Amino acid sequence: DAxxxxxxxxxxxxxxxxxxxxxxxxxxxTDYIHWYRQLPSQGPEYVIHGLTxxxxxxxxxxxxxxxxxxSTLILHRATLRDxxxxxxxxxxxxxxxxxxxxxxxxRLTINP
Amino acid sequence: DTGVSQDPRHKITKRGQNVTFRCDPISEHxxxxxxxxxxxxxPEFLTYFQNEAQLEKSRLLSDRFSAERPKxxxxxxxxxxxxxxxxxxxxxxxxPGSANTGELFFGEGSRLTVL
Numbered sequence: 001d002a003x004x005x006x007x008x009x010x011x012x013x014x015x016x017x018x019x020x021x022x023x024x025x026x027x028x029x030t031d032y033i034h035w036y037r038q039l040p041s042q043g044p045e046y047v048i049h050g051l052t053x054x055x056x057x058x059x060x061x062x063x064x065x066x067x068x069x070x071s072t073l074i075l076h077r078a079t080l081r082d083x084x085x086x087x088x089x090x091x092x093x094x095x096x097x098x099x100x101x102x103x104x105x106x107r108l109t110i111n112p
Numbered sequence: 113d114t115g116v117s118q119d120p121r122h123k124i125t126k127r128g129q130n131v132t133f134r135c136d137p138i139s140e141h142x143x144x145x146x147x148x149x150x151x152x153x154x155p156e157f158l159t160y161f162q163n164e165a166q167l168e169k170s171r172l173l174s175d176r177f178s179a180e181r182p183k184x185x186x187x188x189x190x191x192x193x194x195x196x197x198x199x200x201x202x203x204x205x206x207x208p209g210s211a212n213t214g215e216l217f218f219g220e221g222s223r224l225t226v227l
Contacts, residue, residue, distance in 0.1 A: 032214060043116075043203050043218030044155065087154060091214045097168045098214055099145060102154030 004088045009107040012078050020073040020106055022088030027068050032091045034100065035062065035073045037084040044087065044102075047073065083110045114138060116219035118204050124225045125194055132190045133222040137206030144187050145216065146179055147203040148172065155203055161187060162209065194226045 005023040012018045024033065035047040048055055048062045050071070055062040061074040075082055087105040091098060117136040125131050137144050142163050147155035158177070160168040163184040173179075176194075181187040191198055201223050205216040 034214060036216075041220075043205070043220050044216075045218065046215045049214065085154075097145075097157075097160040099157045099160060099168070100214070100216060101157065102147075104152075104154050 004090060004103055006086075006088050006103065006106045008104065009109065011109045011111065013111045014080060015077050018075040018078045018082070018108065018110075020075075020086050020088075020108065021070065022072070023070045024088070024090055025069045027090055028092070030092055033062065033064060033068075033071050034089045034091050035060070036087045036089065036100070036102075037082075038087070038105070039081075039084045047086070049091075078108075078110050080110050080112060083108055116204055116206055116217050118202075118219040118222050120222060121220065122223050122225075124227065126227050127194060127196060129194055130190065130192045131194055131224060132188055133202050133204075133224075135187045135189070135204030135206075135219060137185070137187070137204070138208075138217055140208065141206035141217070142184065142209045143207045144181060145205040146187070146189050147205065149201040149203060149221070150199075158189075191224075194224075196226045199224055199226045 032049050034049040036044040037047050038044045048060050050062045063072045085105040085107050087102050089100045119134045144161040146158040149155040157170050158173050159179045161181040164181050176192045179189045201221040203221045205218045207216050
């Protein structure tokens with residue numbers, strides 16, 4: 001499984017945008033980029049995913065570099081409820097389990 | 113609530129005892145996954161079912177661990193002769209087979225403490 005690299009932790013202020021980076025220099029052409037987050041004492045929760053183009057949904061935006069070797073999850077206006085561990089994961093478009101392989105993620109702290 | 117349901121949410125047991133966790137996936141999700149998560153780490157894949165067939169198992173799944181999904185609906189994860197190192201959160205996730213978004217829907221987990 002291709003590997004991702006994320007900062008261990010980041011801190012931001014409430015109501016400000018947050019940019020969470022992820023490096024995936026060994027990404028292959030068949031890998032989707034997924035982001036999940038895990039709030040305290042809960043299971044992981046899907047945030048967003050993309051392949052080549054930037055993506056937006058109600059939770060966040062995903063900006064993918066042109067060479068696909070890095071991506072950034074953007075929370076446009078952070079709230080205290082966005083404090084969580086954010087995981088950047090590559091998922092291959094292949095038959096089989098298509099399991100998600102989690103790293104250690106980025107622990108995001110939001111200051112009031 | 114139509115999400116993934118796990119039971120029990122918390123289990124405390126003594127070393128050497130057997131424990132069983134149950135997962136009820138979202139209705140009509142034919143893919144089911146078990147993960148284990150220890151403190152400060154990301155979830156680690158344990159095993160995967162497509163309907164009732166167990167198609168992939170991680171090397172983390174020692175012979176003391178067994179998972180079943182007898183009718184392709186709910187699943188159980190049993191740990192025999194528990195050890196202190198088995199203390200972790202056991203997470204279940206499911207997804208429909210038809211969609212290729214890869215989105216996994218996770219339950220809230222079953223936390224195991226082995227004394």
